Amino acid sequence: MKILLISPTIDAEKRTNKGLMMPQLALYILEGLTPKEHTVEIIEEEAEDVDLGYDCDLVGISCMTANAPRAYELCQEFKKRGKTVVLGGVHPTILPDEALQHADSVVIGEAEGVWESLLLDMQNGKLKDKYHDPIPDLQKYIPKDFSKILKKRLFKLLPIMTTRGCPYDCDFCCVTDLFGKKIRHVAIDNVVRDIKESGAKNFMFLDDNIIGRPKYAKELFKALKPLNISWVGQASVSLLVKDEELMQLAADSGCKALFFGVESVSEEQLKTMRKAFNEIEDMEKAFAKIKKMRILIHASMVFGFDNDKKEIFDETVDFLIKNKISTVSFNVLTPYPGTRIYDKMKRENRLTTTDWRYYDHNTVVFKPTNMTPYELQMGKINARKRFYKKRSVLKRLTGNLYNPILYFATNYGHMKQVKVEASRMERIKSDLFDLNQRK
Template sequence: MKLLLVVPAKEERKERRLKGKAFQIPQLSLGILASLTPEDVEVDYVDENLEDINYEWGADLVAITVMTATAPRAYEIAQNFKKFGAKVVLGGIHPSILPYEALKYADSVVVGEAEYVWQQVIEDFKRKELKPIYYGKRVDSKDIISPKREIFKNKGYYFTSILQATRGCPYDCDFCSVSLFFGRSFRNRQIKDIIKEIEELNHPLIGFLDDNLIGNKKFAKKLFYELIPLKIRWLAQASLTIADDLELLRLAKRSGCAGLFIGIESISEGGLKEINKRYQKAKTLLEKIKRIQEEGILIEGSFIFGLDSDTPDVFDETLEFVFKSKMALASFGILTPYPGTKLQKRLIEENRIITYDWRLYDCGHAVFKPKNMTIEKLQEGLDYCWYQFYSYKNIFKRVFSLGYRFPLLGIPVLILNLSYKRMLFKTTDISSWFSQKNYGFIPETI
């Protein structure tokens, strides 16, 4: 039996795949499926962002991981494989929320986490008794296993030393799918398993792919303490609350934290309340960012536009904030009503969703009517922020300022900014996308 694990590209990226290669990282969830697959099954893995799919490889079963923005492409791939006689299973956040939509294109859908059902899927496939839907129960933290990394070898990734230490997030921001998929129960793996995995990775720079590595601060402190002897550098995503606990922040630094991706989202109190990010207060944002940076930890802040409280001034105000904060990197996006989220429910009720073309659900496109500006203004404002932040003038200003305070960080930050600039402006073309036709996927009732 031959099993192919597939990461679909967004259509546009498929055409321009090599340009954003440096930022592609392997899909650990598919590596976990590979780990769970019995030895007698031949397994291969293809990431369409990096290489073409070989439909003639002879796959008997194909498993595709699907996010909302890649769903239309995943459905196309699924149907292509069916023409070659393969059975197709879809999993990931999007099919878990909209399983009946996904089932129109595939033989089977895994809803939720796959660990406890994957072996059943394989057995059922072998007996030709594949069920339409498998409901994966929430995985106990002790059962979270390491991915089989051999499948990522020679696939063209630059950076593969990544892992997950936790699942879920204790918060419940109303635009976010994390709690929908993983629940609000924050689960952390056994520290000894995490350390073992890092030792096996044997790389000086590690990336944690957790949604919020410090979701449980007690656990995070223990983990950071155990990381100190490994003498690695690491990057992760964390909430700004790390700045509230100096012991945690200093342990993060001592254990090798080099940079944090932090979802700041909005710089206004009204905006933060609106998205239910109540643990963050607008008036303390700058002070907390400063506290983290003073420890020599770089920050990439992420911001979203299109909140009901946003007016056309939000773009300049946000830029002013990011420049003032001196953060090393920033990313900007448009509020996106992902299926199943509270945000989507509200916007449906208010009749403000303008398209269900899932390809546009990538935080780069306005898919709903904003309250205090036009759709065009929202789209233009987004592009404006990207261009301003990543203009050569601003990149060099930022790098000189950072390099002055932290001499060792100047060059890495310059490389990161230039790579980001190259990726952004060669792999996405935000405004031209918006004029694309609506492919008219109809959502299920949620």
């Protein structure tokens, strides 16, 4: 069979420079799981056009919530042309019945346990509506061929994943629903093999918390050290600073930057969340320890919690500049379907739209408690603008001098995004925010 795998864009009008994008790991895992008798073509629509007339037997589309509407449009177009379409990814996993209205079949959860049997059923004309293996085995090696894509990339940064599952089940997150409560690992030998076979030197670990199991993480970091790579990843700041050995091993294995879900600088808010730090002072001490290891800090912040008042934007930026945080993602609380926060907002009649295109953690889709949706939206945009002003970049440089190239490169990328976000807001504000709110 000829199989076309697609990662749809959110906005079909917008294109991202392919040379700057990191490949979508899910599509390469699917390709690796596909028996050699079939051929696979991968299209990342954010960077290239989808050929609706492409000659193939099966179209597989993987999507999140914000690009689900575009995925559904593509399903319709391919089905019109007589193709069989399978949907998978986060959104079809959470809302499989919605996805099934658009596709011939839906993969719920991870593809590892089901992709080969789906292809066999397809060949035998017995495709089922849904495929689901709740806890697939991650021990089997899946080859991932990034060679073609690496030639087209300016930044040769590859994605890699070593763990799935999270025990915390936070209100605003669906990772536990997707991957289960138990943390499962890829065998360390297979991670090393992936790295060696890729020939790349820079990696991004996509794990929700790469040190979720410190024992595994230590073994992993020891195995990475001789490979002489650079990597960035996501980790729990409290877990990391508690364990000096773990922190040292991470730094020695090539860790250049870590992404931390700080979420809020409001102590009132932190106390309501399952965060190990609910004192800002402890968080500041932890950041200082990580900087000593010469690891850049990327903080993820969320605005729009029920405790947030209008002052939260300035308080947050002041805190981040004071602590000379390298880079920051400024997000708005997003009640993704399938989360408890979505159910709560729906119950309280606070959702302002259920157009999934706007469920992208950048756009306000609900009524906050202490401000209007528009004030929250603009507060978030202006906080980002202020943090990435040239003056702020220079002020923060003194705390990031141990890796100035990565510091400037990442800040430059974010500075460009500030402009992109402002122009997008001009385009969509009449859709989402009524005039009275905007005053």
